[in-house]
Amino acid sequence: MLTRRCRPWLGTLVEVEAECVTAIEAGFAAIERVHTLMSAHQPMSEISRLNRGERVEISPDTCAVLDRALFWFAASDGIFDPVVAGRSAIERGALPLHPGQALPERSSDLRLLRMEGSMAWLERPAYLDLGGIAKGHAVDAAVRAMRMAGARSGLVNAGGDLAVFGQPRGIEVVDPSTRAPLLHVRLEDRALATSAGVRNDKGLSFVHLPRRCSRLASVTVESAHAIDADALTKIVLAGHPRLSGLLAAADARALAIANTGDIFDMCADRLAA
Amino acid sequence: MARSTDWFAIIPAALIAPAPASATVYLSIPAAQQAFFPGAQMVDRKIALSPAQRKAIAKTAGASGTDQVQRIWEAKAGGKRTGWFILDRVIGKHEYITYAVALSPDGAVRGLEILDYRETYGGEVRNANWRRQFSGKKPGQSLKLERDIRNISGATLSSRHITDGVRRLLVTYQMLLAGS
Numbered sequence: 546m547l548t549r550r551c552r553p554w555l556g557t558l559v560e561v562e563a564e565c566v567t568a569i570e571a572g573f574a575a576i577e578r579v580h581t582l583m584s585a586h587q588p589m590s591e592i593s594r595l596n597r598g599e600r601v602e603i604s605p606d607t608c609a610v611l612d613r614a615l616f617w618f619a620a621s622d623g624i625f626d627p628v629v630a631g632r633s634a635i636e637r638g639a640l641p642l643h644p645g646q647a648l649p650e651r652s653s654d655l656r657l658l659r660m661e662g663s664m665a666w667l668e669r670p671a672y673l674d675l676g677g678i679a680k681g682h683a684v685d686a687a688v689r690a691m692r693m694a695g696a697r698s699g700l701v702n703a704g705g706d707l708a709v710f711g712q713p714r715g716i717e718v719v720d721p722s723t724r725a726p727l728l729h730v731r732l733e734d735r736a737l738a739t740s741a742g743v744r745n746d747k748g749l750s751f752v753h754l755p756r757r758c759s760r761l762a763s764v765t766v767e768s769a770h771a772i773d774a775d776a777l778t779k780i781v782l783a784g785h786p787r788l789s790g791l792l793a794a795a796d797a798r799a800l801a802i803a804n805t806g807d808i809f810d811m812c813a814d815r816l817a818a
Numbered sequence: 819m820a821r822s823t824d825w826f827a828i829i830p831a832a833l834i835a836p837a838p839a840s841a842t843v844y845l846s847i848p849a850a851q852q853a854f855f856p857g858a859q860m861v862d863r864k865i866a867l868s869p870a871q872r873k874a875i876a877k878t879a880g881a882s883g884t885d886q887v888q889r890i891w892e893a894k895a896g897g898k899r900t901g902w903f904i905l906d907r908v909i910g911k912h913e914y915i916t917y918a919v920a921l922s923p924d925g926a927v928r929g930l931e932i933l934d935y936r937e938t939y940g941g942e943v944r945n946a947n948w949r950r951q952f953s954g955k956k957p958g959q960s961l962k963l964e965r966d967i968r969n970i971s972g973a974t975l976s977s978r979h980i981t982d983g984v985r986r987l988l989v990t991y992q993m994l995l996a997g998s
Contacts (some may be wrong), residue, residue, distance in 0.1 A: 551844045551932040553941070558915075558932065566853075705971045719972030724937065726965035726970070739971040765971060 547698070547712075549624035555680050561687065569698035572687035576703070580605050583675050585631070588643040592673050596631070597646045600666040604807050610682045610772070611658065611665060611676055616777040617678070618655045620791055624783045625776055628655045631672030640674060640719030680706045681738060681775025686770075686772035701771075708736040708771045720802070721763045727802065728765075736771035740764050741802075760784075761801045764811070768797035781811050786814075826952075843935040847918070850931050851903050854920035855893035858900055863890045865994055879989040881907060881982035888990055899923045902995060904987050908979040913937040919984060925991050930984065 549562040554576045582604055584590045588666040591607045597689050603611070617625040623798040632649045634640040642648065647670035657668045667673070680703045688708050689700040698711025702798060713733035717726035721741035735773065741763035742750055764781045773795040780791060782801045788811055792799055800810035845853065851860050865888045867875070876882035890906040902921040907914065914936040920928040 549844055551842075551935065552930055553980045554930070555976055558935070558980075575935060689958055700969065702971070706973060707969065707971055714969055716969040716971050718969055721972060722971060724970075730971075737971050741972060763972065 549700075555584075555683055555703050556586075556676075557680075558699070559683075559704070561691075562701075563691055563696040563699040563801055565694075565696070568686075568691040569728050570693040571690040571694035571696075572699070572701055574699075574712035575686040575690040578685050579679060579686055581604055583610065583679040585634075585640050585672075585674050585676070590794070593643055594674060595667055596667060596672050598667060598670065600664055603665045606682065606686065608660070608663065608665070610679050611660060613682070613772050613776065614675065614678050615655065615658065617780065619698040620794065621750070621780045621783075621785055623654060624785055625677070625780050626655050627673050627677060628653050628671045631674035634676075635672050637720070639658075640672070643674075646672075673709065677740075677779050678772060678776045680704065681736070684708045684736065684771035684775075684788050692804060705739040705741075706736075706775050707732075707738070710734050714718065717801075718765050718802075728764075728800070728808070730767070731769070731785050733768060735767055736774045737767050738767060738774035739766075740775075740777050740782055742749060760803050762804050763802040765801075766792075766797050766799045766800060769794050769803050770795075773797060822853065828938050841934065843934045845918075845931055845933045847905060847933065850918045850933055851891065851893070853931065854903060854918075854929055855895075855900055857893070858893040858895045861893040861894055863892045864888065865890060871993070875986060875989050875993060878993075879982075879986040881986045883983065884986060888994075889994070893920075901928060902991070906983055906987055908983040910976075911977075913975065915980065916985070917980060919987055921991060925988070925996055927984065927988070930980075932980075979994065 547562050547564060548566060549560060551558055551560045552573060561569045563569050563572065582590055583585065583597065584593050585592050587593060591601055591603050594601045594737060613626050631640065632653060635642060646724050649672040650670050653669065653671035657671045659666050659668055659756040671738055684701045684706050685701060685708065686702050688699065688710055691699045692710065700709045700714055701707060701721045709732045713731055716737055717731045717797055718730060718739055719725060761782055764778045765780060766774040768777065774797060777792065777795060777799065781788060781801065785791060792812055801809045801811050803809060812816040831949045854911065867884060867888055875884050891903040892899060893901045893903060901923055904919045904921065907916045914934040917930060918933055919930050921936060922928050
């Protein structure tokens with residue numbers, strides 16, 4: 546008998562499912578930890594301290610996410626960039642500028658991030674927004690915590706960044722315009738992430754995805770880890786020219802829903818040119 | 819890596835969409851009360867709010883949406899108050915969320931659980947391109963939308979309405995319950 550709970554974290558609704566409440570609580574504790582460390586909305590998070598120009602002794606969680614962000618920044622030739630994402634979020638007022646935080650420089654990118662041991666800092670004024678990767682890490686961390694707590698089967702879904710272990714589960718990928726289910730995916734011991742337009746009065750908005758390729762409405766990536774699936778959705782949406790290689794690097798696969806409603810298997814690079 | 823085109827079971831989830839809504843129930847009211855206050859006696863303390871009170875709450879909290887009756891229970895164990903359980907709902911453009919907040923006797927948030935979640939889809943549930951693309955293919959199992967959709971990956975839902983709702987409940991607590 547599986548139990549499922551849902552709580553607001555990471556700016557979205559997070560669902561955690563397992564056989565016992567102890568494992569569910571362990572999963573939510575990990576989600577809360579990642580939220581507290583990496584939310585750019587919270588003035589005392591490690592990320593907000595970095596954004597104020599502090600040298601910060603970062604936690605293993607933040608270190609893991611920044612490491613992976615640097616990996617995908619390099620692998621994607623700069624397409625995946627939490628500093629560019631942060632600058633864009635500041636410009637449209639989606640994230641706050643906390644007291645003591647300088648406006649990011651216009652040309653800032655992730656190369657301004659320095660990491661030495663457990664210390665990290667930004668060399669010049671920049672704004673890190675880990676919204677494109679930290680939810681994935683939170684999902685992975687929750688799965689690890691639930692397994693440690695003895696769960697044999699479970700699911701964590703943070704607003705579309707999700708992972709399952711144990712018993713396989715069916716996932717519906719929804720149409721971003723209508724949220725009606727479009728695709729059925731069977732997932733077993735794997736992670737899945739979807740990035741898509743957000744519907745509003747005028748249709749779909751993509752302001753939160755500054756580098757989107759205009760032909761795609763939604764991208765879904767399946768991978769071993771949610772952190773990679775999460776980051777890769779943004780790279781696929783931007784239309785990287787060597788997508789197959791990047792997906793292979795994370796043993797990942799991608800599927801896209803185009804504006805026309807057609808579905809593309811992105812492993813074949815059909816839309817990526 | 820082997821190229822594969824069938825790694826996702828590409829199944830049109832619903833060729834003809836039934837009622838355009840989905841609902842997920844996580845917890846009943848008694849189950850949520852039990853989760854927050856195990857073994858406690860739950861005393862119904864619901865409050866009818868006047869229009870003036872609702873207006874004052876909305877102004878202070880910066881968030882409207884208070885119902886005419888705020889459903890509140892006092893948790894008691896051994897004759898002593900152990901906390902408050904407040905039931906509330908938020909209504910977004912497309913979603914209806916019932917949630918409960920547990921407060922300590924002095925009004926600090928001890929926990930929050932979403933009890934159920936319901937959303938309506940946009941007007942255009944299925945477009946012609948989709949039907950064309952899959953015509954002649956195996957339709958797969960059709961979904962009974964009210965029941966079967968458990969796991970959704972797609973456009974992220976914002977938790978902003980809930981954050982606003984909790985702020986409104988804390989103002990309600992300060993105005994009506996604190997010191998009671």
